[in-house]
Amino acid sequence: MPLRTPLYDSHLAAGAKMVDFSGWEMPIHYGSQIEEHHAVRRDAGMFDVSHMCALDLAGPDARAYLRHLLANDVAKLVTPGKALYSCMLNRAGGVIDDLIVYYFSPEHYRVVVNAGTTDKDVAWMRAQLSGVDGGFNATVMVRRKGSEDAVTLIALQGPNAHERRSTGVDAVAMIAVQGPHARERFWTAFPDSRAATEKLENFQATEFTSSQGDWLVARTGYTGEDGFEITVPAEVAAEVWQALLAAGVKPCGLGARDTLRLEAGMNLYGQDMDESISPYEAGLKWTVDLKDPARDFIGKSALVGDSARHLHNEFAGLLLLDRGVLRAHQKVITPLGSGETTSGSFSPTLNQSIALARLPVGVAIGSEVEVEIRDKLLKARVVKPTFVRNGKPLI
Numbered sequence: 166m167p168l169r170t171p172l173y174d175s176h177l178a179a180g181a182k183m184v185d186f187s188g189w190e191m192p193i194h195y196g197s198q199i200e201e202h203h204a205v206r207r208d209a210g211m212f213d214v215s216h217m218c219a220l221d222l223a224g225p226d227a228r229a230y231l232r233h234l235l236a237n238d239v240a241k242l243v244t245p246g247k248a249l250y251s252c253m254l255n256r257a258g259g260v261i262d263d264l265i266v267y268y269f270s271p272e273h274y275r276v277v278v279n280a281g282t283t284d285k286d287v288a289w290m291r292a293q294l295s296g297v298d299g300g301f302n303a304t305v306m307v308r309r310k311g312s313e314d315a316v317t318l319i320a321l322q323g324p325n326a327h328e329r330r331s332t333g334v335d336a337v338a339m340i341a342v343q344g345p346h347a348r349e350r351f352w353t354a355f356p357d358s359r360a361a362t363e364k365l366e367n368f369q370a371t372e373f374t375s376s377q378g379d380w381l382v383a384r385t386g387y388t389g390e391d392g393f394e395i396t397v398p399a400e401v402a403a404e405v406w407q408a409l410l411a412a413g414v415k416p417c418g419l420g421a422r423d424t425l426r427l428e429a430g431m432n433l434y435g436q437d438m439d440e441s442i443s444p445y446e447a448g449l450k451w452t453v454d455l456k457d458p459a460r461d462f463i464g465k466s467a468l469v470g471d472s473a474r475h476l477h478n479e480f481a482g483l484l485l486l487d488r489g490v491l492r493a494h495q496k497v498i499t500p501l502g503s504g505e506t507t508s509g510s511f512s513p514t515l516n517q518s519i520a521l522a523r524l525p526v527g528v529a530i531g532s533e534v535e536v537e538i539r540d541k542l543l544k545a546r547v548v549k550p551t552f553v554r555n556g557k558p559l560i
Contacts, residue, residue: 170215171338171402179416187281189216191419198420202513205388205425206556209344210417211409215309216280219337219396220287221273224303228271233301234293235266236444236462238454242268248368248385251452252444253286254464258473259440260447262286263432265385267370275370275381276305277339279434283309293463308337337381338402340395342414343425345556347392354405354412358382362393377401387422389429389554424510427519430482430551436493437480437507437521443468446523448480448550478504478523482550483536484515484560487543491520496537497545501525506536514553515560521550 167190176183181192192213194201204210222231231239237251247268253261262282267275278286287307294301342351352359361373362382370383381396397405410416423433430448432438438447445453445468453468454460467473483506485491491509502525509520520536528534528547535542548560 168216170213171336171399172213172215172340172406175403175406176213176416179410181416181418184419186419187216187279189280191216192416194418194420195416198418198424199513201415201417201421202424204415205344205390205417205421206514206553207345208415209342209347209350209392209413210415210421211406212341212343212417212419212422213338213406214341214394215338215399215402217309217339218278218280218283218286219308219339220276220278220290221306221308222276222303223273223306224301225272226301227274227303230294230301230303231266231274232460233462234290235264236453236464236468238457238460238462239266239268239274240457240460241454242266244369245269246365246370246372246383248370248383250368252438252449253289254444254462254467255440256464256467257440258443258464258467260434260438260442260444260449261289261440263434263438263449263452267381267383269372282434283307306335308335336399337396338399338405340397340402340405340409341386341388341392342395342409343386343388343390343392345391347390347414350412350414351393351395351409354408354414365393377404387429387431388425389431389551390425390556423508424513427508427510427521428512428514428553430521430549432521433508443476445476446478446480448521476526479526479528480550481522481524481528481530482548482552483509483520483522483534483545484548484552485518485520485536485543485545486533487545489518489536489538489541489543491518491536491538491545493520495520497522497524498535498537498542499524499528499532501527504528504534512552514556515558519552520545 176192184193235251365384378398495506497504504524506520506522
């Protein structure tokens, strides 16, 4: 039976159409996916992202552990609240998951992982706690509410990992408020939060205590627009949602979230990357930090050196020139060989079909290719894999 976030009843009250997504019963839309998409590009929309999993990492070895675990280097995080996007790789250089790390001190981090990968992520993280030189002295705690009446907290302590399960007050819910007017509408709903959040820079978070408990507000998102991702105690999530609704923030479902992130050129785990794909093949080479030659993160040897995986494909965007709709797993024919779309949809902002794709190395930006759609070859132009940002077309 699908799991439900603390906002399940709020979704039903707003008229949401619910679907199963990675084992969670989530809203796909509240009547019009297109209207929700435009609300985020033009004003402010909000998404329930409580199905994603917040993990608290603490302990004397927390920094060393993350430097070993992730392809990006948390050592460059020195300002409290600063965030880092990274891939967590397997030893073959494939992407186990992509995630965000928030730094609060060398002994305290918050990690947010994808909903559908949580179980394998936690198992992998537990294994790595005890896997090197006697293990790392750190604890990972899951903060997600997995049912209507209970939360499972799992403490994983290296070098002797163990689990502690309990229920109740430590669960959190997450709401993303996105759009050009998202921050102003958030402050309208919660004026007392303005002092703590007004000076946040992009990819930075802050923790503070409000009348509704301990909050974490981050200036991050998955839409290509400005805004906040807020983490609040699970028991006040519905109250927070209603306050945002009253401030004019439009509820948005997974459908709009997908078209928004696709326009922004953001990867979706399980479509644009997985454990068989390296960050280089997913357009995420910029997240692999090799500046410190002494840092030996998991998967490094598969990406660099004489034994490195040879890169056959690179990431690009496609803009369909003929009539049709691009979808995932469509064959792309180029002068240098065939490729494949990884994500595709109709772009409400561009009023045109777009896709992300893996194409043979050397296919030039601006060149034309053909996409096989329903036994027809339709023309498309190769573009940089970012179509829209901050409400503005980049094509």
